[in-house]
Amino acid sequence: MPQFEALDYYEIEDLLTEEERLVRDTVRSFVTEKVLPIIAHHNREGTFPVELVPEMAELGLLGANLKGYGCPGLNHVAYGLIMRELERGDSGLRSFISVQGSLVMFPIHRFGSEEQKAAWLPRLAKGEAIGCFGLTEPDFGSDPSGMTTRAVRKGNRWVLNGTKMWITNGSIADVALIWARERDQVRGFLVEKGAKGLSAREVPNKFSLRASVTSEMVLQDCEIPYENLLPGTRGLKSALDCLDQARYGIAWGVIGSAMAVFDEALRYAKSRVQFDRPIAGFQLVQRKLVWMVQEITKGQMLCWRLGKLKESGRATSAQVSLAKRNNVAMALEIARLARDILGASGITDEYQTGRHLCNLESVITYEGTHDIHTLIVGQDITGIPAFK
């Protein structure tokens, strides 16, 4: 595979600190040397590359922006760069890291008791335990407030009943953070692998995120100890706080996909000859390539600024939504255009573009669909919620 050339049209990387650049370079080499050689195979087989987990843990990629409990405590820009470099490899791999870090470790860190933090965070950081986040249900996707999963107290235990759907890492998780209604409030519960009444089944036949595990999880009179409730969780807002973290990572991540497919398309366009000249010499092809450069550059700037806002504690949920919305849509459109430039070659997995394209169809749906983010920003600027 030819050496990846990372687009940086406005020298935005000049804005990075030396430490941030080191983080970027480390993850970039890891992806080039360890991920790219095996990812097409995993994608074809529909398997998650578990063999990469120990090494990713060793590098410190799990919960990289959390402090203490064996986590490196990186800043938000560095965290974003990790997501971007990983997703340059594959969105499925980035999804794994997003779920582990932002949707499992972050909530334990933020809402957990001291005992929960000490018990889980170091193991999750070391990759000795894998986590998942169960919010979505078969009948409640964009509108999780309607969830039907319930937790009822029975002595010193909780009994959970309900079904969670589309859960990343579900069937390989050692611990599931399950969101359930307890009386009139949604709260988070830690359900350990092997808990009585918990079963998980992998969703088969996906054409997207094939190198990531997606599962259905059924909780049938599932009993867990009383102290497995995350004490700090208070309503759906707590779950949405986690999603904010993950969405921030996605906004950065998809730039990596876009950079990967742009690199591939540009290279291909310069070498593919039709009508006696490289197709890169045709105006219509140049227009596509230029549009890619333009959109990637805007996305890069947007994320860097969002990272700085986050570092100073000023980033709002709506700002995160706008970035997720913009960047995933641009990455998906760029992948479609890149696929087009590759011609027939673009439909095989000899090229990575098709894989990114299919992956991004999940990314534009999960963590709030494109249109749900439209409504979040719409509500923010008009003051009028348009969800119902």
Next chain:
Amino acid sequence: MELVVCIKQVPDTETRIKIAADGKSIDITGINWVVSPYDENALEEALRIRETKGEGGVAVMTLGPERAASALRSCLALGADRAVHLQDPALEGSDSLGTARALAAAIRRSRFDLVLVGQQGVGTDNSQVGPMLAELLDIPHVNVVTKLEIANGKIRAHRQIEGAVEVVECPLPAVVTAQKGLNEPRYASLKGIMAAKKKPLERLGLQDLGLDAADVGAAGARNRWTRLELPPARQAGKILDGEPEESTAELVRLLRDEAKVI
């Protein structure tokens, strides 16, 4: 055991080199600078020795301009304990001997048992600094090493020679130059990157090193770059059409008559 690793910051090996307007240096705009790959093997070996011995320290040193500090910091992120940056206007333009003189002066400032360097600096590819360092420090050296064992104050170093492996023993202190196969360099962990900020990076100038400006830098250089040229552009390939019998015959003819390789 005290280990010293000398590293050089070089253009990324994937860089498309352009020649600067003066015709004798490379155009450095937009270059991504990295630690020379063989030096990464040297550092990795030092880190492993420290880890197996469970004691001692690893110091990394470089002679280079301001930007070279980032190469030192990436070595600290990989696990080196301290860094030394030799930086002085009088050191600029040093040739291999000038570089070796400055490094030797810096190495002598503290106790050391083993000096590791890459077997060559990618880009200039002179393979001189290691052996020169050993001469200046008056200690033995083993070059282009692919396997290194240390016991009882001695090293046993393996070298790949034509059709065989040569095993060389010598007492410590010594200089060893690292070949690619010596080990597989690690990645910097994110914690390592965070920890690097707090590790010492010392800057030394000509005076600290007790050197004479006439012996180092452009002033002391015994060789100078007079001209740089890019290799000639590769000619477009030729595709032979036709039936296999004909095209094979044509290929043989071309290889014999035109390319003159058979």
